[in-house]
Amino acid sequence: xxxxxxxxxxxxxxxxxxxxxxxxxxxxxxxxxxxxxxxxxxxxxxxxxxxxxxxxxxxxxxxxxxxxxxxxxxxxxxxxxxxxxxxxxxxxxxxxxxxxxxxxxxxxxxxxxxxxxxxxxxxxxxxxxxxxxxxxxxxxxxxxxxxxxxxxxxxxxxxxxxxxxxxxxxxxxxxxxxxxxxxxxxxxxxxxxxxxxxxxxxxxxxxxxxxxxxxxxxxxxxxxxxxxxxxxxxxxxxxxxxxxxxxxxxxxxxxxxxxxxxxxxxxxxxxxxxxxxxxxxxxxxxxxxxxxxxxxxxxxxxxxxxxxxxxxxxxxxxxxxxxxxxxxxxxxxxxxxxxxxxxxxxxxxxxxxxxxxxxxxxxxxxxxxxxxxxxxxxxx
Amino acid sequence: xxxxxxxxxxxxxxxxxxxxxxxxxxxxxxxxxxxxxxxxxxxxxxxxxxxxxxxxxxxxxxxxxxxxxxxxxxxxxxxxxxxxxxxxxxxxxxxxxxxxxxxxxxxxxxxxxxxxxxxxxxxxxxxxxxxxxxxxxxxxxxxxxxxxxxxxxxxxxxxxxxxxxxxxxxxxxxxxxxxxxxxxxxxxxxxxxxxxxxxxxxxxxxxxxxxxxxxxxxxxxxxxxxxxxxxxxxxxxxxxxxxxxxxxxxxxxxxxxxxxxxxxxxxxxxxxxxxxxxxxxxxxxxxxxxxxxxxxxxxxxxxxxxxxxxxxxxxxxxxxxxxxxxxxxxxxxxxxxxxxxxxxxxxxxxxxxxxxxxxxxxxxxxxxxxxxxxxxxxxx
Numbered sequence: 001x002x003x004x005x006x007x008x009x010x011x012x013x014x015x016x017x018x019x020x021x022x023x024x025x026x027x028x029x030x031x032x033x034x035x036x037x038x039x040x041x042x043x044x045x046x047x048x049x050x051x052x053x054x055x056x057x058x059x060x061x062x063x064x065x066x067x068x069x070x071x072x073x074x075x076x077x078x079x080x081x082x083x084x085x086x087x088x089x090x091x092x093x094x095x096x097x098x099x100x101x102x103x104x105x106x107x108x109x110x111x112x113x114x115x116x117x118x119x120x121x122x123x124x125x126x127x128x129x130x131x132x133x134x135x136x137x138x139x140x141x142x143x144x145x146x147x148x149x150x151x152x153x154x155x156x157x158x159x160x161x162x163x164x165x166x167x168x169x170x171x172x173x174x175x176x177x178x179x180x181x182x183x184x185x186x187x188x189x190x191x192x193x194x195x196x197x198x199x200x201x202x203x204x205x206x207x208x209x210x211x212x213x214x215x216x217x218x219x220x221x222x223x224x225x226x227x228x229x230x231x232x233x234x235x236x237x238x239x240x241x242x243x244x245x246x247x248x249x250x251x252x253x254x255x256x257x258x259x260x261x262x263x264x265x266x267x268x269x270x271x272x273x274x275x276x277x278x279x280x281x282x283x284x285x286x287x288x289x290x291x292x293x294x295x296x297x298x299x300x301x302x303x304x305x306x307x308x309x310x311x312x313x314x315x316x317x318x319x320x321x322x323x324x325x326x327x328x329x330x331x332x333x334x335x336x337x338x339x340x341x342x343x344x345x346x347x348x349x350x351x352x353x354x355x356x357x358x359x360x361x362x363x364x365x366x367x368x369x370x371x372x373x374x375x376x377x378x379x380x
Numbered sequence: 381x382x383x384x385x386x387x388x389x390x391x392x393x394x395x396x397x398x399x400x401x402x403x404x405x406x407x408x409x410x411x412x413x414x415x416x417x418x419x420x421x422x423x424x425x426x427x428x429x430x431x432x433x434x435x436x437x438x439x440x441x442x443x444x445x446x447x448x449x450x451x452x453x454x455x456x457x458x459x460x461x462x463x464x465x466x467x468x469x470x471x472x473x474x475x476x477x478x479x480x481x482x483x484x485x486x487x488x489x490x491x492x493x494x495x496x497x498x499x500x501x502x503x504x505x506x507x508x509x510x511x512x513x514x515x516x517x518x519x520x521x522x523x524x525x526x527x528x529x530x531x532x533x534x535x536x537x538x539x540x541x542x543x544x545x546x547x548x549x550x551x552x553x554x555x556x557x558x559x560x561x562x563x564x565x566x567x568x569x570x571x572x573x574x575x576x577x578x579x580x581x582x583x584x585x586x587x588x589x590x591x592x593x594x595x596x597x598x599x600x601x602x603x604x605x606x607x608x609x610x611x612x613x614x615x616x617x618x619x620x621x622x623x624x625x626x627x628x629x630x631x632x633x634x635x636x637x638x639x640x641x642x643x644x645x646x647x648x649x650x651x652x653x654x655x656x657x658x659x660x661x662x663x664x665x666x667x668x669x670x671x672x673x674x675x676x677x678x679x680x681x682x683x684x685x686x687x688x689x690x691x692x693x694x695x696x697x698x699x700x701x702x703x704x705x706x707x708x709x710x711x712x713x714x715x716x717x718x719x720x721x722x723x724x725x726x727x728x729x730x731x732x733x734x735x736x737x738x739x740x741x742x743x744x745x746x747x748x749x750x751x752x753x754x755x756x757x758x759x760x
Contacts, residue, residue, distance in 0.1 A: 205609055217693070221601065228695025229585055232728055239692040240723035250725055309689035312619040313597070315608025343620035345630055348612055 013038060015378040017046045021056055021073050022379040028062055028070035047073060054079035054136070055099075055377070075099050075379075080139045083130055083179075084368035086186060087123065087145040089161035089213070094126045095362070097369045099139075099377075101197050103362065105130065115163030123169075124176070131177060140376050141179050142368025143169065144186035146214065150231055154183040160249070182371050184225075186210070186364045187234055190357075191218025192225050193367030194320050196380055198359050205316040208357065209236070209303075211323040213263045215256050218367075219314070225371075237261070241305045256306055260299040262324065268295045282327045296328050297335040304339025311344045311352055319354045322363050326356040393418060395758040397426045401436055401453050402479075402759040408442055408450035427453060434459035434516070435479075435757070455479050455759075460519045463510055463559075464748035466566060467503065467525040469541035469593070474506045475742070477749045479519075479757075481577050483742065485510065495543030503549075504556070511557060520756050521559050522748025523549065524566035526594065530611055534563040540629070562751050564605075566590070566744045567614055570737075571598025572605050573747030574700050576760050578739050585696040588737065589616070589683075591703040593643045595636050598747075599694070605751075617641070621685045636686055640679040642704065648675045662707045676708050677715040684719025691724045691732055699734045702743050706736040 016036050021027055024035075033043045050056035057076040061069040077100040086093045089111065096105040107129050114122050123143075131138060147159030154170015173181040191208040199206070206220040217234030219226040226233050237257040238250045245254020258264055266278060274292045275281035284292035307319060325332055333354060341349045357363055374380040396416050401407055404415075413423045430436035437456040441449040457479040466473045469491065476485040487509050494502050503523075511518060527539030534550015553561040571588040579586075586600040597614030599606040606613050617637040618630045625634020638644055646658060654672045655661035664672035687699060705712055713734060721729045737743055754760040 203609060219693075221606070226601070229583060229697040230695060230728070230731065232695040232725075234693065235695065235725055235728060236689075236692045238725040239689055252722060252724075252726070306689065306692075309616075309619055309686065310693055312616045312686075313599075313614065313690055313693050315610060315612040315615065317609040342632060344632075345612075345615055345618040346632070348610070348615060351610065 011046075013042065014046050014049065017043060018050060018055060018075075018377060019379045021050075022075050022377075025074050026059065026062065026072040028072060030070060032073070051076075077102070078104075079136045081136055082140060082142065082369040082372045083127065083138050084142045084365040084372070085123070085126060085144070086189075086364035086368070087143065087159075087162065088186075089146060092122055092126050093361070093365060094130050095365050096130055096138075097365070099373065101366055101369050101373075103365070111162075119162045119164070120167070120169075120172075123173075127173070127177065131179075138177075138179055140372040141173055141177060141181045142189075142372045143173070143181065143183045144189040144364035144368050145169070145183060146186050146216075148230075148232060149183055149185045151182065151184040151188075151227065154181055156183065180372075180376060182368070182375060184368070184371060185216070185218070185231070185234075187216035188218040188225055188227065189367030189371065190322050190363045191220050191234075191367065192370045192374075193359060193363045193365070194218075194322070194357055195220045195223070196370035197366050198357055198363075199318060199320055199355070203316075203318055205314070205318065207234075207310060207314065207316050207319045208363075209307075209319065209321050210363075211261065211303075211321060211325045213257070213261050215261055215303075217310070219316075236306050236310070239306055239309070241302045256302060259302045265295065265299050265325075268299075278324070285328050285331055293331050296331045300332040300335025301339040303332075304336040305343060307336055307340040307354065308343030308349070311340060311348050315348060317352050319352060320357045321354070322357040322359070391426075393422065394426050394429065397423060398430055398435060398455075398757060399759045401430075402455050402757075405454050406439065406442065406452040408452060410450060412453070431456075457482070458484075459516045461516055462520060462522065462749040462752045463507065463518050464522045464745040464752070465503070465506060465524070466744035466748070467523065467539075467542065468566075469526060472502055472506050473741070473745060474510050475745050476510055476518075477745070479753065481746055481749050481753075483745070491542075499542045499544070500547070500549075500552075503553075507553070507557065511559075518557075518559055520752040521553055521557060521561045522569075522752045523553070523561065523563045524569040524744035524748050525549070525563060526566050526596075528610075528612060529563055529565045531562065531564040531568075531607065534561055536563065560752075560756060562748070562755060564748070564751060565596070565598070565611065565614075567596035568598040568605050568607065569747030569751065570702050570743045571600050571614075571747065572750045572754075572760075573739060573743045573745070574598075574702070574737055575600045575603070576750035577746050578737055578743075579698060579700055579735070583696075583698055585694070586698045586700065587614075587690060587694065587696050588700045588702055588743075589687075590743075591641065591683075591701060591705045593637070593641050595641055595683075597690070599696075616686050616690070619686055619689070621682045636682060639682045645675065645679050645705075648679075658704070665708055665711055673711050676711045680712040680715025681719040683712075684716040685723060687716055687720040687734065688723030688729070691720060691728050695728060697732050699732060700737045701734070702737040702739070 029043050033040045058071050059074045062072045077098040082097045092109045094107045095103045148157040156164050156167040170181045170183045187210045190210050194208045195206050204222045208218045215237035217236050238255045240254045241256050242254035242259050248255035248258045269275040269281045337354045370380050409423050413420045438451050439454045442452045462477045472489045474487045475483045528537040536544050536547040550561045550563045567590045570590050574588045584602045588598045595617035597616050618635045620634045621636050622634035622639050628635035628638045649655040649661045717734045750760050
């Protein structure tokens, strides 16, 4: 995979100048020289290169500091595209983004019951539709997928819901599209997305918990995605939280997914005669239905058990929840927080913020775009 | 604290050469040049400097590769001392070590009921006794202490058992001894000790769980100590594992310490009439006493609950237990492992090794020595 990167910014100084312009929009060459401690001629030469590559552009004159007013530089955000895909088990979501992480075009394909080769064909269809859309060349393809993935090799070891085993997705897409391809676990990408475009900047460390039918966490440590041995960090969906729980697809009893995932919530709501589908459950909770709120609070408590353990182990002060559970509002969030408070050192929990992501359903796509920017341009 | 370091190896190349000699004992100047890609004259000049600083010495001629036999270089391990202290709540243990981490002298002071200022005086007495012991200058002082510590400032925010609050221990010791001082949480140092001198080299990531009256974990990620926000990573002793647990000193009910710490184990053994003190409990377990083994296995199960969470969250394949629980043998270890297997993704747990440290009671002291070597010489 690494060989395929085009290394736009193979030179350390080039990368430094580009990152400076990215982090500080509308900056002059003189200010870049001051900040980077590079000489003025070096900065000018690098900027000329970056303009030729259409990564940077001049956007007008800034205020004069006495002499000639300086020309201001910005990232040429719209001259390149990032092609990002979130391979959810029910829907494949794709988007083209500019270099600022703004989505310029979308495509959604429901997966239906496609698995294995058919699911792979659907990935091709989605990418085919987006890759040809202009203007400007595509800098890279970023893919978030569920399951056990080796991001260094772009290899999907196992994605149960998509029926993939040992699928060299990165390699196949690179051959087909002749572009750098990055494939990473979707929860991990969600954490990078939140860190880059959401609440992450408050600190260097961040945990994002993605809650759908399955539950997984992504962890950013010191500004970098943490993968763990075997790339399976954040596999909290299969930590047991209920001694009376039911059998999970992993073989154990009472995993977090079986009591706090959306499928489990809905099953509990149906069994109690509270709601037949997700929107009805959301509505019942919002309307203050006591039984609905109790079901949601109980699921929140179970999540709180794992959050207590995450706080104790990682000591990370920012934890973000992502997924349509955000429609359940404070009932879910507060139950989780209160249970964490009962189950980890109160002094540590009280320093921790637990909130919903504001990035909505694009969080994995945004994370994929951040990964491309980081790997291809070094600017995240 | 950082200003106090003497920066023996402030130069990047000097550090590189020293680390090469440390990692590859009995190496020639020519081989250093080959490995580091530095020129022969540069290597010779740096080696001359390092010899003058008594960090490196010539130890004889190696086999000839045709021409003149090369002079072999090694770390001058005994020309400097590392002064390391483990401030346990019942005993302060101090040692002088050489640059290879070999202990050359020890001093143990029982703390009795000394707290606050009296405990600080005892630290001075311990250091006074060791610091004057020759031969060779002391490179630095490393301190492991229980509690909440800011290692960057050498500041002990709170060490309940020693009665210290907001104690700038690092600063005070630097003034008194005019030496670089490093103060870090004892469980964190245990992890660095294990990583450097024990089982750590098997991978880049490692978790060490220290079990005494209290329980805490140290975590090494990518070869570096991980501290977390607020430096409180690994505070697993106060994660709740038992819903029927008793009140912990932290205020919550059923924390891991209250059911799996040595005090809890002993209390259970006494209540059951199995053993009155620790040696008797160890003996009963070794003799196969069923009630003793059940008490130990139950404690192991509770530890397994937290280990399952650690595996799910960190995905680290090497977990080491440290403390006198190692005298309880396989009963404790296997109960913990079996419970972890029931409570985390079996595929992940089966890849994980759980074992006792072989470093014994010196693990924190060894970790402190590794920290000094890392910070002062850059060779760990």
